[in-house]
Amino acid sequence: MPANSDNTMRSATISVLVENEAGVLARVVGLFSGRGYNIESLTVAPVEDGRNRSRINIVTSGTAMVIEQIKAQLDRLVPVHRVADLTQQGPHxxxxxxxxxxxxxxxxxxxxxxxxxxxxxxxxxxxxxxxxxxxxxxxxxxxxxxxxxxxxxxxxxxxxxxxxxxxxxxxx
Amino acid sequence: MSATAPTPNPSATEAPQPGAEVLLRALKDQGVEVIFGYPGGAVLPIYDAIFKQNAIRHILVRHEQAAVHAAEGYARSTGRVGVVLVTSGPGATNAVTGLVDALMDSIPVVCLTGQVPTHLIGNDAFQEADTTGITRPATKHNYLVKRPQDLARTVHEAFYVAKSGRPGPVLIDLPKDILIGPAPYAPPPEAPHRSYRPRREPDPASIARAVTMLKAAKRPVVYAGGGVINAGPEAAAALTDFVRRAGIPITNTLMGLGSFPASDPLFLGMLGMHGTVEANLAMHGCDVMLAVGARFDDRVTGRLDAFSPGSRKIHIDIDPSSINKNVPVDLAIVADAGQALAALNAAWLADEARQDRAALGAWWQKIEAWRATKCLAYGQARGEGALIKPQYAIERLRDLAAASGRECFFTTEVGQHQMWAAQFLRFDRPNHWMTSGGLGTMGYGLPAAMGVQIAHPDALVVDVAGEASILMNIQELGTLAQYRLPVKVFILNNEYMGMVRQWQELLHGGRYAESYSAALPDFVRLAESFHGAGMRVTEVDRLDDAIRAMIASDKAFILDVAVDPAENCFPMIPSGAAHDQMILGPGKQEAAPGVSDEGLALV
Known part of the structure; x- marks a missing residue:
């Protein structure tokens, strides 16, 4: 459970597997700007030939609560298949x-x-x-x-x- | 029978039809019966297809924003998806306020917008707007259909997305050439959606933990919101079951009113900025909080670092992003509210632990003492020249509407009248109360009432309004007249944007900048000019008769109630204050807590 008092900023590398459809990058970028999250780096390109999917890698920073919120917000976008916090999951x-x-x-x-x-x-x-x-x-x-x-x-x-x-x- | 009547056995290999026909067929397959809309160049093919059939009824509104609010009212009173049809460019941009309103309040709406033909997109063509770009943050999801083969599939998917998980508005932008050219039909898919599959079932271990926490609680409280309403009447029934079995106090958010019977003594009333003393102090002093389908909105929590400081919190929500967003919780349960509450009931019965009845008794004693402050009390003078208190007007409306024996639905605009309606109308059932909670959209109530009346032609539908809010979508009186919808507009006319004036009085030194409602129309003659009826009442002793006349009228009716212009809405937690720092109003409390600059910056 993220504690309210924990205001330490951490950096997070988040990978998002998305349906490769029109506007999907705008949705992700708009989410970050609309909710005031940082984007330190962002890459996107189609991966998985034949399955019409792209991978977006985002480097962001925030408190533990904000990073959790970013992941939850990304995950509820309709064309998002999966969200992974590589920084939290271990060596990457x-x-x-x-x-x-x-x-x-x-x-x-x-x-x-x-x-x-x-x-x-x-x-x-x-x-x-x-x-x-x-x-x-x-x-x-x-x-x-x-x-x-x-x-x-x-x-x-x-x-x-x-x-x-x-x-x-x-x-x- | 028209040429487009649904064929009994649609085969996959039939000849393609024009896109507009395919669109209507997909809507029929989704069970759509009513569309709220306004025509224009880009959507003419759809209107032509609507003209040639009888299965779907089109309600012509007078402004596209009203079409969305009407669809919201329809959706909220029926549990179905509301459908909107507007043209490209200004049709779509006018709908944006309604879409954001539906997004904030999690109302399932599908909005169809016309678009210029695909080959003109991006050329600044006549009535072109980047509708998907503009509405991306205004919708749960949106689509631009660029290929005929995507049309039917997209419509089915839009309905799935609008009503699944946390519901919301979904927009489909339809270029004119897609509507005119041939398109293949596809039935609703049977396979699950490729990426959007919200979790509905609760984790049993978490439910068991919740039972343990709640049974051990000495000062528990349930805080239930609009998610319970959205989860359907069964969810409200399961909530009622649970709260009554456990015998613990419950409070509702503005959106959650009706999810638990207000007439039950376990109900503490609404919480938050204009919530009751007993609800807010119970939240402040509880040791275990069960939040269901509520999102810890700033209007509910007040100052975050002072919000319910000593409690362990359980949060049931279908949207994982609502959990730990504003307030960290101890136990998160991602699930549909109805399913989670049913599981909670079952686990409660199966669990052998006993509740701490002695502690609960002491907790209730405290709550009853808070309740005894009668924080909503007001003084209504009698006799000649006595001003009508707005609270009294609402109470009379409530009682006389109930006495009519008819099914009653209430909508509101936004402001003081909305808060008084929330405080004084008592809802014992879900889906009978429609108000703009998240976005706070003035002009919501009249079109929403229109949508409710379309869905419930025989019911008594009342829009509780202020004289300022009602003017924001007053043109819908025309729609009421055209379809003979006997919606009642109950205006609490204090000649001010009341909530703005209240804040100016309390926080800005009584400088009433631009909040006076100057040059008001004669609402009675206004109603009459739109083929309705109206009445104005200024005296307390005539109020009941006027309300009875309104209820008895078979026309759209405006009752213009002149109320005390100086009345403020209390209790009030000023922005940036905590739940235990309420202003109770004149004569009830000596010192109001100071409002910090930080608080002043909050709206």
Whole structure:
């Protein structure tokens, strides 16, 4: 039972399996904005070929009571099949991909490349004065790399948002 | 017999019909008998199909908002799904208030809206609006039918969604080309819905725990809401059974009135902002609370951190998102209220533990002391020049309506008159009280009464109104005239938006900004101009005769009762105060608790 006095904020990665129909994303997003919940990251794409289903992964934050409320509100949407709180259910994987453009010459450029190597970012585009790195990992790791690139000529970042799955044999 | 009469043995391979015909056939298969609507360009094919058949009756309203409220009144008084048909663009946007009203009060409604043809959608065509976009947060669910093969299936699904789980409004947006072009028919599906399957049966272990908690309780209270009404008359019967067997006090929300007989001494009256002292203090002081089909709304709880501080709470609700939303509870039971109460009754009988009768006796003594404050008492002066107290008018209406021996239904608008009606009309049965609870929609009562009267042609249907609210959908007098619906409008005319004036008096230094009802019409002549009848009464001694004349009239009737303009609605828990900080009204209490700024920000 969530206690009223427990105002500690926690982060939650919630996966939602939905019927892939018109407006379903708007319903989910509208629910969050209409009820004042946070969305820190949101990804959506069709999964399960032939069954017309999409998976939405949402990273949000709130008190225990609010997170429970978010799940209950999602679960009662008509096209929602299942809602899973991966953070609460146990160990899980949460990954995102980023494309990071760094523009520079000389030492900064060499340093950017060395750090990219240390972070296992791949070079997917290069000119004499720019790189585009592709990097996959936890959001924290991406944040850290982006921060390191800032003084080295960080020009632009594009991130996918989080895709998440439970570890082990468990499924949504 | 028309060409579209239902065929006895519909085969799956029959030739496709125009979409509008398929739509009507699906509605018939869903048992629809009445549609409340208003025509327009985009829905002309449906009106053409309606013209060619006799199974479904269409009631032409005078404004689309009223169509939805009428469907709500119909649904709430019958337990069936109310059906609305409006055109695209302004037809749909006018219906939005009604849809949100039905959403907040969990009323099953299916609303059909016309839409421009599919190839024009998104082109800013004439009378185009993004209806599904606009109504997404205004409905339980909505659909845009873009392919003919989805039409019949969508209609069946809409009815299923509207009435399953926590009921609500469902909208189907119908582009004109889908209505004109051929579409295949499909019967209602037998397979369960692919994703929406609300849980109805309670968990037996939780029911057993609830019995243990309730039997051990020293100061129990039952707090029952509109969910019990929505679960059907059997649920109200099971609730009544349970409460009488256990001998414990019960209070109702505004929406739950009628779920337990108000004439029973176990009933404490309504709780909340304008609830009785005994109901609110019982909630505040209880040790075990059983909430059934109620959602701990802010009008009920008052200040949350001071709400029923010492109690363990059991919450039965069909909507899991209602549980632990505002108030954390100790035992959650997700189920249909009727099924849960039936299970609770069975488990109570099977359980051998005894109730703590001594403690219960002491609890009842406390409650009786609270009840003895007679918090609803008012003074009605007599003789020449005496003003009619609004409470007195409602009591006379209640007693004379009962004395008529007819089945009585009451609807209300929103404001002081609504609260007095809730306090003084006593409901012994469910489905006879229709009021806009969650959204608080002024203009609800008249069209809702219209829907009730359509469903119950011989009943006495009264809209208890204020002179301000009634003007919000006054055009429906035209509908009453057209269909000869003898709805009675009982106006408590205090020449103010009474609740606004009350708040301004109590919270805003008596600055009555814009709350005076200036330039009022002559309601009697207004009724007469719409082919009805009317009467105005200003003297206490003439009130009874006027009410009798209203009840006896076979026409739509407005009774304009001039009441004391200064009367306020008490008890009152000011916004942001707790249940034990009620204002009882003049002469009943010395100090009113201060209203905090935080409280002032609440509405």
């Amino acid at each position: 994987l949460a990954r995102e991909m980023a494309l990071i453009k760094v523009v520079g010459r000389g030492n900064d450029r060499a340093e950017a490349l060395r750090l990219a190597d240390a972070f296992r970012a791949r070079v997917v585009d290069a000119t004499v004065e720019s790189f585009v790195f592709e990097m996959t990992g936890s959001s924290d790791k991406l944040d850290a790399f982006v921060e390191l690139m800032r003084p080295l000529g960080l020009a632009e970042v594009s991130r996918t948002g989080v895709a998440a799955l439970a570890r082990g044999t468990r499924t949504i």
